[in-house]
Amino acid sequence: MTDVSTRSGTERGLAVELSDLTRVYGAVKALDGLTLHLAPGELVALLGPSGCGKTTALRILAGLDQPTSGSVSVGGKDLTKVPANKRDMGMVFQAYSLFPHMTVIDNVAFGLKLRGSDGSSRRTRAGDMLDLVGLGQHADRYAHQLSGGQQQRVALARALAIEPSVLLLDEPLSALDAKVRVQLRDEIRRVQLEVGTTTLFVTHDQEEALAVADRVGVMNAGRLEQLAPPAELYSAPATQFVGEFVGLSNRLPATVQGGTASVLGRDVPALDGSTSGSGVALVRPEALSVVADAAGPATVTTVQFLGPLSRVTCTLADGSDVVAQLASSDALRLTPGDAVRLEVEPSPVLVVAG
Amino acid sequence: MRHSSGFRAFRAIGLLVFAAYFFIPLLAMFDFSTQVRGSAEGRTWDNWAFMVTDEDLRSSIVASLLLAVFTVVLMVVLLVPTMVWVRLRVPRARALIEFLCLLPLTIPALVIVVGITNVYSWVTYLLGDSALVLTFAYVVLVLPYSYRAIDASLSGIDAATLSEAARSLGAGWFTVIVRIIMPNITGGILGAAFIAVALVLGEYVFASLLHFDTLPVAMAALYKSNGPAAMAAALASMILVAVLLVGLTFLSRDRHKQGASS
Numbered sequence: 001m002t003d004v005s006t007r008s009g010t011e012r013g014l015a016v017e018l019s020d021l022t023r024v025y026g027a028v029k030a031l032d033g034l035t036l037h038l039a040p041g042e043l044v045a046l047l048g049p050s051g052c053g054k055t056t057a058l059r060i061l062a063g064l065d066q067p068t069s070g071s072v073s074v075g076g077k078d079l080t081k082v083p084a085n086k087r088d089m090g091m092v093f094q095a096y097s098l099f100p101h102m103t104v105i106d107n108v109a110f111g112l113k114l115r116g117s118d119g120s121s122r123r124t125r126a127g128d129m130l131d132l133v134g135l136g137q138h139a140d141r142y143a144h145q146l147s148g149g150q151q152q153r154v155a156l157a158r159a160l161a162i163e164p165s166v167l168l169l170d171e172p173l174s175a176l177d178a179k180v181r182v183q184l185r186d187e188i189r190r191v192q193l194e195v196g197t198t199t200l201f202v203t204h205d206q207e208e209a210l211a212v213a214d215r216v217g218v219m220n221a222g223r224l225e226q227l228a229p230p231a232e233l234y235s236a237p238a239t240q241f242v243g244e245f246v247g248l249s250n251r252l253p254a255t256v257q258g259g260t261a262s263v264l265g266r267d268v269p270a271l272d273g274s275t276s277g278s279g280v281a282l283v284r285p286e287a288l289s290v291v292a293d294a295a296g297p298a299t300v301t302t303v304q305f306l307g308p309l310s311r312v313t314c315t316l317a318d319g320s321d322v323v324a325q326l327a328s329s330d331a332l333r334l335t336p337g338d339a340v341r342l343e344v345e346p347s348p349v350l351v352v353a354g
Numbered sequence: 355m356r357h358s359s360g361f362r363a364f365r366a367i368g369l370l371v372f373a374a375y376f377f378i379p380l381l382a383m384f385d386f387s388t389q390v391r392g393s394a395e396g397r398t399w400d401n402w403a404f405m406v407t408d409e410d411l412r413s414s415i416v417a418s419l420l421l422a423v424f425t426v427v428l429m430v431v432l433l434v435p436t437m438v439w440v441r442l443r444v445p446r447a448r449a450l451i452e453f454l455c456l457l458p459l460t461i462p463a464l465v466i467v468v469g470i471t472n473v474y475s476w477v478t479y480l481l482g483d484s485a486l487v488l489t490f491a492y493v494v495l496v497l498p499y500s501y502r503a504i505d506a507s508l509s510g511i512d513a514a515t516l517s518e519a520a521r522s523l524g525a526g527w528f529t530v531i532v533r534i535i536m537p538n539i540t541g542g543i544l545g546a547a548f549i550a551v552a553l554v555l556g557e558y559v560f561a562s563l564l565h566f567d568t569l570p571v572a573m574a575a576l577y578k579s580n581g582p583a584a585m586a587a588a589l590a591s592m593i594l595v596a597v598l599l600v601g602l603t604f605l606s607r608d609r610h611k612q613g614a615s616s
Contacts, residue, residue, distance in 0.1 A: 064518050084521040095512055097519035101537040111523035155519075162523060 013041035013198030014075035014165045016061065021070035023056050023222075030056040031067070032222035038166075043192050043199040044227075045209035048219035049245070054202045055170060057219075061200060062168050063087045074165055087166075090159025090197075094171040096151045098143035104154050105130065105139040111162035129157035132191055149180035156188060160195055167192065167199040173208060185212055206246050210234065218242045234284075236271050240352040243282040250288065250322045252344075254281035254351045261351050266344045274351040282352065285325035287345045290314060290334060296341035298322070300334050314340055380589065387586035404583040405590060411583070414572035417485040418591075421568065422554040424489040426547045429500050432493065434543065437504055438535050439527075442517055455501035458494050463559040466494070474564055485566035495560065496553050500546035507542020511535075544602045552595045 016038035023031040031053045038044050046054040059065040061072055063084030071080045079087055090111075098107050108126035109117075117125070130136045133153040143151055152172050159167060169188065173181040189212040192199050203209050209216045210230040217227040218241070226238040237243035254263045255278050261270040263281045290300070290312050298314040301321065310331035312324045322342060334340065357365075388397045405411055433455075440447050458466065470491060477487050513535055520534045536543065558570040569591060577584035 062518075062522055064521070084518070085524050085526055087522075088524075089522060091519070091522040093515050093519060095515045097512070097515045099516060099520070099534055099538070100511070110520070110525075114524040114529065158519075158523070168522075 013196055015040050016166055016198055016200070017071075017073045018057065018061065019071045019073070021057065021060060021072070022068045023053070023060065023065065024068045029222050031060070031070075034070070034219075034222065034224055036217060036224060036227065038198050038200060040198055041196045042214045043189070043201060043212060045201040045203055045213035045216045046219055047203060047206055047209040047216050047246070050204060052219040053222040054204075054219050056222075058168050058170055058200055058202045061166070062089055062091055088162070088164055089166045089168055090162055090164035091168040091170065092152065092155045092159050092172040094174055096143065096148065096175070097155055098146075098151055098158075100143050103140050103142060104135065104146070107143070107154060108158045108161050111158065115162065126157075126161055129161045130154070132160070132194070133157045133187065147180075148176050149184055152176065152184060153187065156191065160191065160197070164197060167197045169199065169201040169203075171203055173203070174205070181208070188212060210246075218245060220245070236348060237282065237350050238271075238273055240282070240350070243350050243352070248285050248323060249282040250285065251280045251320075252283050252322065253354070254279055254349070256351050261349055263344045263349060264342055266346070268344055268346050269348040271348045271350045274349075275353045278354065279351040280354045281349045283344060283349055285311065285323045287347050287349070288322065288324035289343045289345070290324045290326060290331075291341045291343060292334065292338060293341040294339050296339045298340050298342055300336050300338040300340055302336060303331055303334055305332070314342060316342075380592070383585050383589045387582045387589060389582065391582075401580070401582040401586040402590070404580070405587055408583070410567065411572050411576060411587060414485075414567045414569045415587070417567065418555055418569035420486055421488055421492060422551040424486060425492040425496060425554050426550050428489055428493050429496055429546065429550055430543060433497070433500055433504060433546070434536060434539075435531050437501070437508060438513065438517075438531050441508060441513055452501065452505070455497045457498075459498040463495070464563075466491070467560055467563045471564065485561065485568055488561060488564065488566055488568070491560050491564075492550075492554050492557065495557065496546075496550040499549040499553070503545035503549060504539060504542045507539035507545070508535075510542075511538045540605075544605055548598050548602045551598055555591050555595060 016036075018034055018036040021031050021034040022029070030051075034053065034057055036044070036046075036057070046057060048054045056065060060067050063079070063082060063086075067080065071078060073079060074087075074089075098104075099110065102110065105123065105126050108129050109122045112122040112125055127136060127139065130139055133156055135150060135153055135157070138146060138150065138154075143154075146154065152175075155172070172188070173184055176184065185208055188201075192212075201209070201213060210233070213230060215227055216230050216233050218225045218233065220241045226233060226242045228236075228238075233242065234247055237246060243249050252263050254261045256262075256270045256274050256276050259270055260267045261274065261281055263283060290298075297317045301313045301315050302311075304311040304313070305328060308328055309325055310328045312326055312331050312334055314322050314324065316322060324342065387401045388399065390396050390398045405415060436451065440451050474487070474491075477490065481487050516534050516538070517530045520530045525534065556570060557568070558574065560566075561568040561571045562574070569587065573584045573587050576587065
């Protein structure tokens with residue numbers, strides 16, 4: 001993760017402001033008062049389940065959809081009524097969107113041609129953009145001669161060639177296989193830092209969002225539940241939805257009193273927004289440790305080896321399952337059927353109503 | 355896959371039968387159109403030359419060819435943007451547009467002609483009595499076939515994403531349609547154009563009942579006075595359509611090689 005205030009690269013992005021956006025399709029409210037601010041040069045990821053409104057928000061920012069109410073401004077200029085082709089935004093789509101009848105370099109140069117750039121400078125700029133995404137040697141190929149990952153890299157080069165004020169990425173990696181997805185994800189971040197364009201990245205893949213974004217906004221039912229840097233979002237979820245949607249969480253009985261939650265017999269700080277009295281604590285698997293104890297109240301059910309880490313599932317006396325994530329060297333000492341004791345790390349937890 | 359000799363023989367005989375079925379009448383037409391009149395021996399190209407030397411026949415050929423060109427142009431200009439617009443912006447209207455475009459197929463040409471006779475008296479009054487005013491009627495006549503060809507082609511591309519990508523890069527709707535969508539549905543447009551040309555070159559009912567001298571009308575009249583010359587003209591128009599079909603096939607193939615889907 002990169003701190004917005006200390007990010008390197010050419011800072012030529014503009015601030016983006018989505019204010020109280022609402023979008024209604026018939027009886028469905030796709031956006032319900034979304035307000036979002038992107039600092040110049042910042043990469044914000046919108047994360048959420050299907051139908052939460054994240055793509056609608058991006059399409060409204062792109063000008064490909066109109067809000068029912070609310071406004072969009074970029075660099076202080078109101079763009080709410082400005083058509084998509086006048087917004088100066090580069091976009092990479094989920095579906096492969098290269099123009100099939102054009103070569104790779106013609107695709108990248110298309111936006112420059114529309115801006116009246118002359119032939120040689122257009123070709124030079126398009127070539128530079130292709131070099132930036134590592135595809136300079138594929139300039140004369142057609143889209144169908146490229147792999148999915150290459151096509152999306154060309155689409156990224158095409159979007160950046162016009163030097164957009166804002167870069168919009170609409171789940172650009174979802175059609176790719178896992179390995180290419182990770183490579184391209186890192187490449188998008190590298191390129192974005194290099195060019196410094198303000199970027200909105202929409203994804204339903206939390207690992208992707210947490211890995212590339214300066215800040216991640218979690219959306220649910222057309223609303224922004226929380227907007228925070230990835231580490232904060234993970235360690236201090238503001239709502240039950242965020243706590244359960246981002247990462248794995250165990251639901252353990254807890255009692256909150258005076259900012260302290262008692263979980264599995266241990267007192268830990270309760271996060272702001274926690275309920276008071278009895279509730280359910282959302283505890284990350286890595287915040288639990290499993291200690292072999294013949295008199296322990298839990299029993300190991302499974303030990304799942306994941307390389308350096310392992311997941312250990314234990315069943316409590318009340319029959320509920322709890323998942324702990326341990327170093328494999330510790331986890332492999334445990335076997336299913338072992339009696340164990342679970343301990344909670346003293347990191348803050350969110351306690352929600354049960 | 356290897357086939358047995360019995361299957362290969364059956365296939366060869368089948369091909370021969372079909373070839374005979376299609377080509378014997380054409381060869382008979384060619385034979386008839388090149389025979390010397392009377393009992394004299396030998397061959398003559400006079401009936402073929404008649405297409406150029408006879409003023410009426412020549413002007414009807416020119417009129418039909420121009421009609422074909424104008425019909426294709428007007429059909430493409432009207433249909434392609436409409437279909438793209440409906441697909442991208444008002445998909446709910448797609449069923450209605452399809453219904454309207456297919457309607458001429460269900461109404462007999464004779465009924466349409468009777469229906470538009472009065473309209474055409476105004477059209478000829480305003481635009482003159484050239485056969486080219488038939489363009490308007492012919493565009494309606496070719497709509498069902500052209501719609502199908504272009505619709506199939508549009509379904510083969512992701513028009514929504516391509517147009518959104520182009521718009522995000524700064525393209526207006528005209529640029530989207532002409533420079534992004536049309537090059538990717540060339541196969542469909544060529545198919546629609548070919549069908550339109552074939553229909554226009556063979557259309558008789560509209561032209562005859564509205565009293566315009568197009569090639570089919572002139573051929574029908576000529577057949578009564580000079581059968582071999584009419585036969586030569588008929589064969590020539592068939593050859594022209596066949597050449598267009600072959601050209602279309604090669605053009606489509608070339609575009610596929612380039613990478614454009616169609």
